[in-house]
Amino acid sequence: MKPAAFDYARPTTRREACDLLFDAGDAARIIAGGQSLMAVLNMRLAEPRLLIDISAIDDLRTIERREGYLAVGAGVTQAELLEHPTLADEVPLLAQAMPWIGHAQTRNRGTVCGSIAHADPSAELPLCLLTLGGEVVLETRKGKSRRVAAGEFFQGVLTTARRSDELITEVRFPLKRPGRAYRFQEIAMRHGDFAIVALAAVIADDAVELGVGGVADRPVMRTLPHGEKLADALNEFAWSLNAQDDAHASAIYRRHLVRELGIRLIDGETPQEDGANARQV
Amino acid sequence: MHVKSDQRTRVIFTLNGRERSGHAEPRMQLSDFLRHEMGATGTHIGCEHGVCGACTVLVDGRASRACLMLAVQVHGRRLETVESLAEDGGLNDLQQAFHNHHALQCGFCTAGILMSCSEFLARVPAPTETQVRDMLSGHLCRCTGYTGIVNAVLEVAATRRQFQEGDTEQENNNV
Known part of the structure; x- marks a missing residue:
């Protein structure tokens, strides 16, 4: 669980960082906070030749x-x-x-x-x-x-x-647009774990922009009709995401969450639990 | 700055209020640097990929995983580890509360948890139990079931608030 050897550079300007990146190309990785990359390096899932630390570039x-x-x-x-x-x-x-x-x-x-x-x-x-x-x-x-x-x-x-x-x-x-409600909700095994399903919604009177994370190979957003056609549209959206079974949840459960959590989120039935406020600390 | 992979560079930083320095290759994690270069073995190493929280230290006052930082990244920064807590050789109020509430058993996770709690209590002087549990979600403890830890943190928060209110009253009286 120790990273393979790499060179380390800590430029102080964007220009310098871009020059280093241009010279090293694929052999370099950018590090800022390192909260994903350091785990990847420690497990040697990546072995870059050069690490470019951008944390000393003040204008970023x-x-x-x-x-x-x-x-x-x-x-x-x-x-x-x-x-x-x-x-x-x-x-x-x-x-x-x-x-x-x-x-x-x-x-x-x-x-x-x-x-x-x-x-x-x-x-x-x-x-x-x-x-x-x-x-x-x-x-x-x-x-x-x-x-x-x-x-x-x-x-x-x-x-x-x-x-x-x-x-x-x-x-x-x-920025926030007038006449829209913004809501977010996710299900994970524990708070802070990777989401099994995460939903973000921008809700207007007649339509909902709903983003789904944790199901497809990338986040996916679709505009859905608000109102009585919503349930069918959500079901169709859930199936289109090509959910897979894995160690954390089945495809069936993921589709279920998109439908059920989706309806509750859009209808405003997911209570902002005590924890939601607590987590803003 | 540019350091070759096999080159040891000098890292100067503040550790628990004292300026210290040591040498590290670029790939050396802060957690190993603290233990092996600085001899600060209070910081424990568990999973080495940021999940367990055992190696949590304060970097510029913020709780951070020492295994997810490189030693070269702390140059010029201020670090606090569990060794900073004891006052005059005795336990501080948080450590004493952990002792009183059986908030540790094997103690492996405790050094990291104490650092997270220290930062948290400074930032959130009147926490709810939910907030305490949320903060603790960044730590794995396999002995205690967390209840003792939660009780200890809540007690310290209450006691510190009482003290502060006492101070304010006294100041008012003096006026």
């Missing part, structure tokens, strides 16, 4: 409200975003979902962008980014950058549209 450590979205830099930890005083007003879905991420002890170091980059299919942040229609900003050498919509960014289990010479510099979460 910002949370900024801009026109229509909240921009979260690649150095921002999950705890920092959760403690951001205006988060519940600006992106209420995140304020509800983030207490479900791991534990307080891992949120203290784990970064928001790191979770997006890791692209675990059951992770909360990729699900929220997708459901809200957010974007990932990637930078390459010489300051060139591109934006990728969340729907194109997540391509499968731990697989994203990031190219080997690209650094994720920020993710952009769209």
Whole structure:
């Protein structure tokens, strides 16, 4: 359970980080909080030649409200975003979902962008980014950058549209829209475990944007009709996700959760348990 | 900075209030660095992939897994381990409450739990039981069933609040 040997670089500018990444390509891995990557390294599931630590790049450590979205830099930890005083007003879905991420002890170091980059299919942040229609900003050498919509960014289990010479510099979460309710709920064996099913919903009067995590190989979002056609639409959505049996839950149970939890979430019947408030600490 | 894989670099940081330094290769985990380089064996190592919480220490005041950090990453930072808790050679109030409530049996997980609880109590002076249990969900203890730990944390929170209220009253009286 010790990592294989690697070189370690701690650049202080984005430019320097991108240059290192350009030279090393696939042989390098970016580390920020390390709460997913360090476990992967310790188990030697990855053996990079070079680790590029971006935690000393100061201009990646910002949370900024801009026109229509909240921009979260690649150095921002999950705890920092959760403690951001205006988060519940600006992106209420995140304020509800983030207490479900791991534990307080891992949120203290784990970064928001790191979770997006890791692209675990059951992770909360990729699900929220997708459901809200957010974007990932990637930078390459010489300051060139591109934006990728969340729907194109997540391509499968731990697989994203990031190219080997690209650094994720920020993710952009769209701000709260008027007339919408935002809700999040998940089922896991224990709080903090990987979700068996996680649901994020943006609810309007006539339609619901529902994101599902933990079932398919990536988070999936679909717009469903609100009202009497909802149950059928949810059932069809649940079947379309191609749920699999695994050690944690059966495919049948996962489809059941999408239908049942989906209805309850959208109808507002999932009580915000005491724990939900507790988890915002 | 750029360190070759086989090169040992000097890491200077504050450990329990004292400036310390040691040498580490890039791949050395903070947990091993604390135990083998610093001789701070109070921090225990369990799963080495961030699940069990035994190696939890405070980095710049925040509870963090020492097995999910590299030693080179703590350069210039402030660390507290379980060795920082005892006051004048005796147990501090949290440790004493663990003792009183049988909040440990084999004690392997305790060093990490104490550090999480220390951070938590500083941040949440009046926690509910649910909040305490949520914070403890980041730790595995196979002996106690957690009930003793929860009771100890709640008692310390209540006692510290009483003390603070007492202080405030006294200050008011002085005015």
